[in-house]
Amino acid sequence: MAEPLISNVSDTARWVAVYRAWESARPDALFRDPLADRLAGERGRAIAAAAPKQARSGWPMITRTKLIDDLIAQSLAEGCDRVVNLAAGLDTRPYRLDLPASLTWIEADLPGMIDEKERLLAGETPRCRLTRERVDLSDAAARAAFLDRALAGASKALVITEGLLIYLDDEQVRALARDLARPAARWWILDVTSAAIVAMIQKGMGKHLDNAPMKFAPRDGVAFFEKIGWKARDIRSIYRAAVRFRRVPLVMRLFAVFPDPDPRNPGKKFWSAVVRLER
Secondary structure (H helix, E strand, O other), X not given: OOOOOOOOOOHHHHHHHHHHHHHHOOOOOOOOOOOHHHHHHHHHHHHHHOOOHHHOOXXXXXXXXXXHHHHHHHHHHOOOOEEEEEOOOOOOHHHHOOOOOOOEEEEEEOHHHHHHHHHHOOOOOOOOEEEEEXXXXXXXXXXXXXXXXXXXXXXXEEEEEOOOHHHOOHHHHXXXXXXXXXXXXXXXXXXXXXXXXXXXXXXXXXXXXXXXXXXXXXXXXXXXXXXXXXXXXXXXXXXXXHHHOOOOOHHHHHHHHOOOOOOOOOOOOOOEXXXXXXX
């Protein structure tokens, strides 16, 4: 039997790296990631080729990347003294962003993903103090112990969970939100997607997502997190930003005349956003 295109959630990191590589090759690139193509590899390119035709350009992931870049810069300007990236996958921000050399940046992911990443990036030099930890974030005790270590000594830490929550169920997201409610964790950057978009992706990718099903699509959008004690400091529509960046296909720009759905009640509408939460 042939190996599935996506054998686990970690393979989706290769998929996203493809889009970063494509964007980096543009003369008007929103960001430059010279390491992305190396990290994506042949499997990443095969996954991207299997994506639904209407999303094959990767504009949602490209826009998400840019929006998170901007919110990281904003957090640093507001005094962020540590970044903790959960399920960091093949992210390369410590190598490509303009970061203070004194900044501590901590990545956490499964052992296999970190081993592969360190092999592929051997010889590359990050722009800040980068460390990585091998941890199964689905293990509540291991996650809590990791957060104790990662946040020790920080006063205004930023936590990032790019592309992670969509693969968790509601209770797993609630548990993570409660774990992150620590004095040292000032901000949390995440992306959230409506059920309509999740259904479209699942249908378009078909059996390729059998080993990485998408689950989290709260009908109440950012209100899901506000009910747990987080405040939505920044809500940035991925579609609206993609129109501004001129990354949305021309035919889809026509929908920009319509107002955005309520981010606290997107319901069944097409909506996704990058959000910075604050406590």
